[in-house]
Amino acid sequence: MQEEHPFAPFIRILGKGKNGSRSLTLDEAYESMSMVLEGNVTAEQVGAFLMLLRVKEESPEEVAGFVQAIRSYLKQDKTAYADLDWSSYAGKRRHSPWYVLSALLLAENDIRVCMHGAEGHTPGRMYTSDVLRPLGIEVSDTLDHAKQQIEKNNFCYMPIQTISHRLKEMIELRPYL
Helix, strand or coil: CCCCCHHHHHHHCCCCCCCCCCCHHHHHHHHHHHHHHCCCCCHHHHHHHHHHHHCCCHHHHHHHHHHHHHHHHCCCCCCCCEEEEECCCCCCCCCEEEEHHHHHHHHCCCCCCCEEEEECCCCCCHHCCCCHHHHCCHHHHHHHHHHHHHHHHHHHHHHHHHHHEEEEEEEEEHHCC
């Protein structure tokens, strides 16, 4: 008999059905995301994991555990020089991305905002970088440039690949799921 893969319990927790599944604890979320980021899971497991999370919707504990795992994986917090770490990944389909103006207003009031996101992984959506460029705001393709933008404008935007190619690969799975 083949030994159970160490990631299998996480899929089982999420996938036991309407009445049997539950959210991951913070520690389980941390451990599972760490395994995904380190490449200690199969492609099939990643697909199942992400789909189960999408159907169930992430709990606050799960999100906190995932963020902690990502920050540990990065070894260095890529947004530590900011007061506010603002994620922007979904893109807007029906409404303008007004959140960009909110972030810029915070920056004008001396709140250092580091915004990060993905671009173009879902057709028909407007992404943050699509809005920033016409406003004359540079997209930071390096960490040094992001730090310079924070020092100069209290605001920077980094595409996900500037932070981590592994995270970009995960975002790019979306059209397949």
